[in-house]
Amino acid sequence: MTADSDTSGALPPTGRPHRSEGEQLAGRWSRAAIYRKLLFAAGIVFLVIGAIGMVVPMLPGTVFLILAAWCFTRSSPRFEAWLLNHRWLGPGVVRWRETGAIPPLVKLFALSSFVGTWTGSWYFGAPTILLAVLGVVFIALTVFVASRPNH
Template sequence: MIKRWLWRALGVSAVGIGAAGTVVPLLPTTPFLLVAAWAFARGSERWRQWLVNHPRFGPAIRSWQTQRAIPRKAKWIGVASVVASLAIAVWMQLPPLALTLQVIALVGVSVFLLTRPDSRY
């Protein structure tokens, strides 16, 4: 019983952060909604169904679950966020090792995003 409440709490938190991402620049929405759907699947099927069928959030979740696809707009926002975060790191004059590790991670994220199929919604 406690585990179900913890899964629900994680899901609600992820929905909240994802919803904030619809208005806060550079805060991703879709990854948090995917986490929420995953958590709700373990904590409440009714809440998972609500999220998957939500008119605003549902299409991206269903697209990922059925096709492993990401909307083209989301891909470009993601890559722009990667570039912006790297620019901030350079501007902050982070140590070379930190920059190198960040570049490796961010290139990996960008390659992942850009190699997923485009969703149709």
């Protein structure tokens, strides 16, 4: 038997030990890998909703694009760079990251959307529990939006 055909656990030509199929599968499905894949999937969902929100009235596109960028920061730097450098989708996200500010016109639009959504829900007979939950969420969002700098 030659040294080349020795199977006594010697290292392969790459210098790294062989990994069993189970070890490879475990590495692919580690907690961190699953977390990154879930964040990436959420980022894609937020990206799609944000892109739709850029053209559909009453759907805040930039908020979803900011969430998408946050997900991509932790899951795919390549997609994060693509989003930040995108001609139409990126500027609002970049501006948010740089200043954390919300322009006054956008604040007004957001607050009007909260009032309009709650009023429409009430008018069309939404259950009281839903109106209460919406009210709490919209009050919290109003405090957040109002507390952000203008520029």
